[in-house]
Amino acid sequence: MSQPASRSRATGRITLADVAQRAGVSPMTVSRALRGERAVDPQLVERVKAAVDALGYLPDPAARALASRHSSHVTVLIPLLSNALFVDLLEAVQRTLRPAGYQTLIGITHYDPAEEEQLLREQLLHRPAGLLVTGLERSDATRALIERSGVPCVYLMEASDQPGLHCVGFSQQEAGAAMTRHLLARGRRRIAFAAAQLDPRTLQRLAGWRHELEAVGLYQPALEWLDPAPSSIALGGAMFERLLAHDPGIDAVFFNNDDLAQGALLAALRLGVAVPGRVAVAGFNDLTGSDQMLPPLTTVRTPRAEIGSAAAQMLLALMTGQPVQPSSVDLGYELLVRGST
Amino acid sequence: MSQPASRSRATGRITLADVAQRAGVSPMTVSRALRGERAVDPQLVERVKAAVDALGYLPDPAARALASRHSSHVTVLIPLLSNALFVDLLEAVQRTLRPAGYQTLIGITHYDPAEEEQLLREQLLHRPAGLLVTGLERSDATRALIERSGVPCVYLMEASDQPGLHCVGFSQQEAGAAMTRHLLARGRRRIAFAAAQLDPRTLQRLAGWRHELEAVGLYQPALEWLDPAPSSIALGGAMFERLLAHDPGIDAVFFNNDDLAQGALLAALRLGVAVPGRVAVAGFNDLTGSDQMLPPLTTVRTPRAEIGSAAAQMLLALMTGQPVQPSSVDLGYELLVRGST
DNA sequence: CTGAAAGCGCTTACAG
DNA sequence: CTGAAAGCGCTTACAG
Structure with a gap:
């Protein structure tokens, strides 16, 4: 029996x-x-x-991994999932990697270098076949971990001419500068920069904005509105209200992310502030809904889906030992001028 | 040398x-x-x-998995990442599972049963320690795959009294009915139901709406506005405009997801349609930004973070062979009445 | 409470 | 082009 x-x-x-x-x-x-x-x-x-x-x-993947010394996992380290930017990036990565037989493992760093390091340590144990990480700024320990691991790695979102580094992105500073030039061209003179989160790429865009204003002698520290809190629609509204109350002379606000700008546009409606009549509002990333706002939001379209596919393809080449032509790919950005400026 | x-x-x-x-x-x-x-x-x-x-x-996790016959991976199957609902759910799941030593593997089904089945087959090869899947409706093959695998599984988002099934969620139909009762209590008589995506939970909410309207003799098939396209702010605006043009007598619209309702609210501003004066607008899920709209959106807060933690905890118990008290947990929902109704 | 043996299911590194 | 041997780094299942 x-x-x-x-x-x-x-x-x-x-x-x-x-x-x-x-x-x-x-x-x-x-x-x-x-x-x-x-x-x-x-x-x-x-x-x-x-x-x-x-x-x-x-x-059996486990047996395969044990015998061959690497798994079929690709680890992707991104800061957040609550910014649609990274969701789009991820979708594109998975769409490229899955058909090639690779599983994507997502690690959320919350913009915290220590958490990134911890996640990477854990992930490296699993012998990923490849690594996709966001941005170029991280702790020395994390940098060393990546290098010593010998695991092929592609960096996302920024461009760099650092030799030996594989990355796919665009110049955040250039994009920040481009939007600022647009606002200047529209005749704006007192252009605030409003940002939350304050991650490295935000600060690069800030640098681009500052550079342009300094070039025309319009830069003032008081125009920087930086809040380390997470970016959100509600925060954008609150910042907008605060900033106009404090400095009524501001005639344009460049928000570092569309959710902030959307919140500002809603607050403007609520407060009866004319946009772009009294103040122009610009965003960044062209998130969903920005084209539906009243008025539609001027923003910068960032090629995150393209970055995801290109980076995944580059990684695929690296993992299979194929030559990778340019080790850094700049996918650019697009200024979308709509009604809010 | x-x-x-x-x-x-x-x-x-x-x-x-x-x-x-x-x-x-x-x-x-x-x-x-x-x-x-x-x-x-x-x-x-x-x-x-x-x-x-x-x-x-x-x-070495690979050696461990090979010898012990199961990995430290938990596979989570969700429809999308572009609905913030699932992002919140995931965050909560990871926050519970990671400290316990489990890695979360995310599979995106795009609401496609065939894709879910394919993903599950792939994942099962990796011998996950546990499974978290969205909803109760799926192909027979997928159902059989889960059962035969013997891998502990918890179902997300819905409640069920099916014996032996572990799930954490709430009654979608009840939530749909509750919002409908609220609109009726506000004196609305011609209440449309507008939905996109048309996934199982959407249809359950539809059933709740229909049941309430039938109970008071106000149901009409023409009040159902169902569009299989993905849910979005833009689509909500388009549906709202179309629906009012077609049937000017409609005095309330219950949108199945907040993004649709937000789009409708923006379209109302654009078109000069008074909300809630001429027509009430309600949403579902209480997504970010809904409280910032003009007027703020009446919606249903769904406890997705709570569902994520509770389900992960239940799975943890299942994976370690501990007894699981109630096999189905109903976490309820909350009607948030704001200005739009 | 501790350990020697065998095995998990593959691939590497040789040899032919 | 094909295969026998050994090994990847752990844990299971016994025995003591």
């Missing part, structure tokens, strides 16, 4: 050996036929495939 | 055996001391820990 107690750990799983037996070849031949490695007699490949289908064989 | 060619695959990695040697115990004792399994002499545990620290030993 009861099963005979077996000393071995029979798992019932169909293994390479089962396939080999059925196909009448050695396990090694099955292994090679399945991975398309080396030349295997086409006839044997056929027999192996038939056996695989007949038995419903599925390779 | 050159390294002697080794026949073995020396990887340089520090292993259990290294720790054992240093601590002067057997590898088994190290293994047990590290996992806290069985009783190990406290003194030995100390020595093992010291050796681990001295050597910087880190266990």
Whole structure:
């Protein structure tokens, strides 16, 4: 009645050996036929495939990882999921990596270097086949961890000419400068920069804005409105109200992210502040809904989906040992001038 | 000069055996001391820990998975990341699971049963320690896959009294009915239901709405505005405009998701339609920004973060073989009456 | 409470 | 082009 107690750990799983037996070849031949490695007699490949289908064989990733020293996981480290920017990026990454047989593991750093380091340590244990990380700024320990691991890595969102570094992004500073030039061209003279989160890329955009204002002698420290709190629609509204109350002469506000700008536009409606009549409002990222606002929001379209695909493709090449032409790819940005400026 | 060619695959990695040697115990004792399994002499545990620290030993998840027959991965299957609902859910899940030593693997189904099945097949190969899946509706094949896998599974977002099923959520139909009752109580007589995506939970809310309207004799098929396209702010605006043009008698619209309702509110401003004067607008989920709209949006707060934590905790219990008290947990919802109704 | 043996299911590194 | 041997780094299942 009861099963005979077996000393071995029979798992019932169909293994390479089962396939080999059925196909009448050695396990090694099955292994090679399945991975398309080396030349295997086409006839044997056929027999192996038939056996695989007949038995419903599925390779065991853990055994594979243990024997080959790397998994089929790609770890993606992003700051947040609550900014749609990163959701778009991720979708594109997964769409590229999954068909190639790689699983995407998402680590959320919350913009915290210590958390990034901790996540990376954990992930490296799993021997990822590749790494995708956001931005170029991180702790020395994290940097060293990545280098010593030897795991191929592509950096997202920024461009860099640092040799040996693979990255896909665009110049955040340039984009910040471009929007500022647009506001200046529209005749704005007192242009505030309002930002939350204050992550590295925000500060790069800030630098771009400052550079342009300084160039025309319009920069003033009091025009910087920086709040380390997380970015949100509500915060944007509050900042807008505060900033106009404090400095009624402001005739344009460049918000560092569209959610802030959307909140400002809603607050303007509530407060009866004419946009762009009295004050122009600009955003960044072209998030969903920005084109629906009243007035529609002028912003910068950032190519996050394109960054995701391009970075994933670059990583794919790196992981398979193919040459990667330009190690840094600048995908640019697009100024979207709508009604709010 | 050159390294002697080794026949073995020396990887340089520090292993259990290294720790054992240093601590002067057997590898088994190290293994047990590290996992806290069985009783190990406290003194030995100390020595093992010291050796681990001295050597910087880190266990290999692949070897562990191969030997123990399950990984430390938990697979979470969700429809989308572009609805903030699921982002909140995920954050809560990760916050609970990571400290317990589990990695979260995210699979995006795009509301497609075939894609869910495919994702699950792939994931099951990796022998997840647990499964978290969205909703109760899926293909028979997927259902069978989950059952046969023997992997502990908790279902998210819906409540159910189906025995043996572990789920954490709330009654979507009840929530849909509650909002409808609110609109009726406000004196609305011609209440449209506008939805996109048309996933199972949307249809449950639709059923709740219909049930309430039928109960008071106000149901009409023409009040159902169903669009299978993805939900978005822009779509909400378009639906609102279309629906009022088609049926000017409508005095309330219950949108199935806040993004649609936000779009409607923006469209109302654009078109000069008084809300709630001429038409009341209600949403669902209380997404970010809804409280900032003009007027602020009446909606239903759904406890997705709470669902995420509770489900993760339930799964943790299931994975460690602890008893799980109620197998289904209903976390309810909250009607948030704001200015738009 | 501790350990020696065997095995998890693959791939590497040789040899032929 | 194919295969026998060894090993990846752990844990299971026994035995003591």
